[in-house]
Amino acid sequence: MTPGRYQFVLPSEVDGKLEGLRLHATLQGNKVSRSDVVAALIWGATVDGDELGVMIRLCRREVLSSAPSPKVVRPPGPQSLSKRIEA
DSSP states (O other), X not given: OOOOOOOOOOOXXXXXXXXXXXXXXXXXXXXXXXXXXXXXXXXXXXXXXXXXXXXHHHHHHHHHHSOOOOXXXXXXXXOOHHHHHHO
């Protein structure tokens, strides 16, 4: 099976946590990408729908309570998929 290509935006606080997890694994001698970390977390998740809902609300509340992050300014007009994936 070929891996899917997904593009999504993470709040800066969550992105920082993802990078911290990747760095921690790397410092332990593992060759790890950010995609590896996300895949492992999804694969190992054992929460049910109710627990996931609670986690999502807590995450949203935490992100909303933190300082606003600067917005990325993009030029007007459509962008090709390849450019969006590289970004």
